Amino acid sequence: MKEVKVLGTGCANCRTTLRLIEEVAREKGIPVHLVKVEDIAEIMRHGVLSTPGVVVDGKVVHAGGVPTKAKIAAWLEGC
Numbered sequence: 001m002k003e004v005k006v007l008g009t010g011c012a013n014c015r016t017t018l019r020l021i022e023e024v025a026r027e028k029g030i031p032v033h034l035v036k037v038e039d040i041a042e043i044m045r046h047g048v049l050s051t052p053g054v055v056v057d058g059k060v061v062h063a064g065g066v067p068t069k070a071k072i073a074a075w076l077e078g079c
Contacts (some may be wrong), residue, residue, distance in 0.1 A: 001008070001031045001033055002030065002031070002056055002057055002059055002076060003035065004021055004032050004034050004035070004055070004076075005035045005036075005037050005046075005053075005055040006018045006021065006035070006036050006037065006047065006052055006054055007046060007051055007052060007053035007054070007068040008037075008043070008051035008053065009040070009051065010036050010038055011051065011052070013051070013052050013065065013066050014036075014051055017066055019036070019042045019046070020066070020067070020069060020072055021034060021054070021071070021072055021076075024072040024073050024076060025068050025076055027067070028073060028077065030076045033062075046060055048063045050063045051063070052065075052066070054067065054075070056075045056076070057061070060074050062075075
């Protein structure tokens with residue numbers, strides 16, 4: 001199971017990113033543990049300056065803007 005964190009304070013882009021990750025995981029049948037991180041200090045510890053940020057299994061894979069479903073699928077499939 002992949003651990004996926006969405007880093008952001010609750011803006012529309014952060015909520016959209018969270019929803020897209022849930023959709024892609026469900027469509028692909030990939031089990032994920034999805035965590036929403038809103039604590040500014042924790043977001044900064046990941047070095048993310050632009051939200052939403054996405055961390056997959058401890059690695060920052062995205063920062064700023066809403067990722068495409070294709071990019072999300074690649075992260076979840078490990079490509």
